[in-house]
Amino acid sequence: MLAIVAEGLRKTYGTKKALDGLNMTVPSGTVHAVLGPNGAGKTTFVRTLATLLRVEEGRARVAGIDVAERPAEVRRRIGLLGQSAAVDEDLSGRQNLELFGRLYHLGARRAAARAAELLERFGLSDTGRKPVQAYSGGMRRRLDLAASLIIEPQILFLDEPTTGLDPRGRTEVWNAVRSLVGGGTTVLLTTQYLEEADQLADRISVIDHGRVIADGTADELKGKVGGDRIDVVVHEAGLLPAAAAVLAAVPGAGAVELDEDRRSISAPVADRMDALNHLVRALHEAGIEAEDLAVRRPTLDEVFMQLTGEHR
């Protein structure tokens, strides 16, 4: 069963192509990440699937239903977490959820029960009458998420669920999203962070300029872009060439990049622990003292660099 099918979606704003022949399929019960930089078309794509934007060209089916032909039926099956928190700041979390419950036609009693249930599930039941204004960013986003789950949607859209949150807020939201998976909900989330896609998604589509430029599982994608990276910072810029030679000789290491200003070198590696082991030993043998050593995920910039060969 396919939860989402997009075929050749196009949408232009003036001369700007926000969606440029976008294709994507998402199987039911999976988490799919749409990874792309600012202006890639993520929000436009999500809004199209959530029946908020008219399909200009192409077709989109959500839960097997054509978005353009029967939007009302699509709306009964989806939940939407927009890019900005769409809750009422003046009201309490409970009031917000009850309001949405009534608008989903649950009736007063069931709306209240559902609100209590969701507050409990997202760790917000002790917020009482406090208005949303007084919530932390993470709490607000969790409430927003709860609001998108009133009817236990078959398909949930999350547009940059953690952008603007501190690391703690991000972890809170990640945990909340993880708790949904397994319940059979299909999740389509957009993000600018490779790590987020890696943490949450079964499959990832990288999009740019309104089209998919790469997709696959996190591992497949990392294979394409060289996986994890190792950064080495040395004491003085004069040591950089020697250190670069050492890093290049590490098994599974890719092309080494030099940054003179930060006295650092960086390279993709196939197996992070193995490479780290090798590198520490080799640096020691070469008599180069490293000031800092770090293993990290490639940034979105580096992913694009690898996939498109162009700097953004």
Add this chain to the structure above:
Amino acid sequence: MSPRWWLADSWTMTRRELARWARHPWGAVISLAFPVMMLVMFAFFIGGGMQVAGGGDYKEFLVPGMLVLTMAFGLEGTMTAIAQDLGKGVIDRFRSMPMAPSAVLVGRGVADMLESIVSLAIMIGAGLAIGWRWHGSPASAFAAIGLLLLLRFAMLWCGIWLGLIVGRPDLVMAVQILVWPVAFSSSAFASPETMPGWLGTVADWNPMTATATAVRDLFGNPGVAGTSWAAEHAHLLAVLWPLVLLAIAFPMAAARFRGLSR
């Protein structure tokens, strides 16, 4: 969408606003206190030097003007609320739900009209407290209130339309500033006859002037002695102007709302 759900959704959206007032009683009090304060300032600090064309007490002239002003300024509140909901994506969420989309606007409208009725009552109370009286029959007093609410209803749809256009609360300021010259180039505070030639003509044809003159006449207050065509047909214009504004703003707002999906 069945009519029953449409009604239920509209009422739920209205209750959302009522719940907001209940949580912020002070916010409501402050927004109601502002026109009362204006009334007091104009009546006691500035009013001493003001002449009413055709003679009469300035306070009796001022109160109907302030009632009109309160109704006209309602536009700002409506516009700000719509722009906020749109800017924050709240309207997006409503539109992604299986509710009647128009309930978003209907709920806003009902809540704003209720608020305007309350502020009208408070302003009338404040007017009575500073010595204003109506001298006509109860029927004409009700007619006056009807005209005031008709103007507010036109402003409601203008506010919804403008709010949907700007879509961002920070741009609302610009409109708030523009409202003032419109208010001062009406007969809310001064008779058009006392203004310099062209400004007097502008003021004569200002929709706020039409409602103010008609309301003064219905309340039996002074300041209805103007001799221009507009002044002599104030009752007609007080009905016509809001209807013209509605005939423009309502379809534009509805089209803009539907066009959010473009």
